[in-house]
Amino acid sequence: AQSVTQLDSHVSVSEGTPVLLRCNYSSSYSPSLFWYVQHPNKGLQLLLKYTSAATLVKGINGFEAEFKKSETSFHLTKPSAHMSDAAEYFCVVSSDTGRRALTFGSGTRLQVQP
């Protein structure tokens, strides 16, 4: 079984300050981990993925995440928030079982204040 816990339902930052969105996972298999972003009433866009290569993963729009197996964490960070980063972010785990289904966290809504 696998699960994902996003530790904050809402995060508010000021424009130009760092962003930290926290995610912990549980998986019986070697997990693949993803972060997706969803802007209001839009589909989900893949930000970045970890698939057992480098533990520090760089994604689009300046985001990156670090896989820490000892802490079972996969936190998403960005050095400097932009107004356009305001959206909902989902941490996702996929097992290596055949059906390749994804398990989603409940999401973190990021607000960026001017």
Place this chain on the structure above:
Amino acid sequence: SQTIHQWPATLVQPVGSPLSLECTVEGTSNPNLYWYRQAAGRGLQLLFYSVGIGQISSEVPQNLSASRPQDRQFILSSKKLLLSDSGFYLCAWSVQGWNIQYFGAGTRLSVL
């Protein structure tokens, strides 16, 4: 390049009416296809997935059904909608054997 289309974008239906949401993928063959539902303020819940024509697996028993009549077409249906069927429905696809999924723009369904 591959693209995924979902329609309609929004839908308002009365309780007890039927439902048909359609999803098509272009630019790839034999994809895995998925239907998710996102209830207000919650994460995504996998409803159905398909690894081939006519092959549907249901994750959550409920009022909905799915069909895959063609390789790149995935349809979500209901004979009689319930209030609890309201939500944001997302279709996704992935390459067979890979776990990266690509999502459509979604359908906002309101059952009144």
